[in-house]
Amino acid sequence: MRPGEPAFPFRQFIVKMHGRCNLACRYCYLYEGPDHGWRTRPAATPPAVLEHTARRIGEHARTHGSTALSLVLHGGEPLLAGAGTLARFTDRVRHLAPDGCTVHATVQTNATLLTERRLAVLARHGIRVGISLDGGLPEHNTLRTDRAGRPSWPAATRGARLIAAHHPRAYAGILTVVDPATDPVELYESLLALRPPALDLLLPHGNWTSPPLRWAAGATPYGDWLCAVFDRWWGAGRRETRVRLFEECLALLLGLPAATESLGLAPFDAVVVETDGSIEQVDSLKSCYAGAAETGLDVFRHGFDEALGHPGIAARQAGAAALAADCRACPLLTVCGGGHYAHRYRAGQGFANPSVYCADLQRFIRHVAGRLAGAAAGPAASEGGAP
Template sequence: MGNLKPPVAAPLPEGWQPWPLCQFILKLHSRCDLSCDYCYVYEMADQSWKSQPRRASRSVIAHTASRIAEHAHAHRMPSVHLILHGGEPLLAGPGHIAHTVQAVRQALGPDVRLDVSLQTNAMRLDEEFLRLFDELGVRVGVSLDGDAAGHDRHRRRADGRGSHATVTAALGLLAGRYRHLFGGLLCTVDARNDPIATYEALLESRPPRIDFLLPHGNWAEPPPGLGDGGTPYADWLVPIFDRWYAAPRRETEVRLFDDILRLLMGGSSSSEAVGLSPARMVVIEADGAIQQTDTLKSAYPGAPATGFHVARDTFDAVLRHPAVMARQLGRDSLATACQDCPIVPVCGGGLYAHRYDPGSGFVNPSVYCRDLFRLITHIRGVLERDVAALLEGRR
């Protein structure tokens, strides 16, 4: 079962209070119509998807809506973010998606704004879905790994056929008439692909944002290419950063790069990938179980579980779960080596799931420690160079 010790690395600071949750990821459908070989839900340590109902029931949706509203009103939150996820959420069908969004909006009432987004592989994304999302105000993120060769290496149908042609056709529709719904692209890094060719293939649909995701892994199951002391993922990302940063106009937001730049200048991050901002998201599985970030499925069976359920437990109760608190404690929850590191305010220890080791749980540096250090120090060097040039020019 892996390491089940409470993951809090230090006593809670005196007077510490948890941050309320503001991002709710609902697993609307627990199955998928692709068979991606790197998927943390279906291909990694936690196989609990097999016992999940295919689709979240209307009862689960009603309880979820009620709990979100309860939490938002208790903490006087002006807005919350609902992310429809899976599996593949489009498998739930247009009617079920519409019911879900309407149920949460109705529960929240007029005083709390509901921002809704949906992450899809785009295999079923068509005019009917996009008209619905336009009516509901749902922003759409699409998973795309670059050009046809890079994408189809991993993102294949169950029979082995690639998905790139279908995805790019759907993207053409989304990025055309429905561009106002386009949330961005999610690309899982494969260091075997050419970085610039991958980036330029992603730019073809003019996405408002690109998320580069490092493949999920940990110290027990390292990601591909790690283990020889090199920095293959930083080596891949650095040329893209240099190309993106040097562009004569802003082509797109790249969340990882923007977050690192913001953190270097004393700001905060927008995701858990870097930085020390408290984690304020939670996952509701198709059966109504409340879980931590589902990327923990890559660590060991049961890693994301909290024991809570929307039918009986409040989200305030979830905030007091030791693992949830650990992801809000920032520097105090990190390994000693991370706390003493000069770039810890920017790195933040890396993604929580990537710190796992069976012998010590999550109180470790990220398995991507070397890569993060190289990427961050490279970006810092570029920033320092430009600040120095600006100051020199003002003399």
């Protein structure tokens, strides 16, 4: 977004349905990170907050003539609010959305609370289910325990298999955070066993002030891990599942429009409503410092258009103009897009830096580009991989 241009409207509304979690994952940036704002907010989102949120979403969609929007029911663990609450709120948003506007609803859950009855309610109300897991084997999930220290894996895998077997149309996919200590191909294949229609592979939230684990300047452990999984996915001979990061990277390399928080220069279009009604930027910013996601706005007194004017959101809609000089001069700019916004943070300098994963992203993007070029040149070349 250039100076004087209108802001790009929000298309993704992330609503905190419950501010607590039934797990105590030891690496969680939300509950174990520098921002402890969750402690002073309501656990369950009050009905008045949900009603005002639904009205504000409808208002924003009408103002901007939206034909589709994404409603993400989030937490904490959103199923702690009850499947019925999620269904009623989703119905309310759809009722208040303008005619001709499709509301795509998803709940993001750790899957431990999924039951046949709850899944039936969600499916009946058109709410798809995204599952967060560290991998498809018990040993991949040793850090995901409940508050008594008991493993969450048995309940999580039961939930994942339940939706795959009985409600596949409601299955949105699995979200996994990359851990270079794991075997990449083993982890990928373990997730395939849970039959997800899509996978999201995310880099863990780190920055220049608080680097991710196993990070060293110039090294590429995360990029190497992604390249290994890409080669397994690319070489399967058929699409076993969608991998959003891979598909978006390929699209951007081909000059096609694509949008993800981790790649590309598409305008940022997501906003969060907390359990007390606060309008915030996305949670990933809370991994940087306390208050990083705050806007000072709330659904009782402000519309979402006012959030579009917040300096943090405006910066994320400014495209290349908001990036560091090194990023603007980089030949990978249109594909990388500077990487995830939260990963650019450095205390005292803000976010106008390359991603802490700059070397990893270059390694991954160049590898994918090499495979794509090889495929274009012919089968023999594509088998050789990327330089």
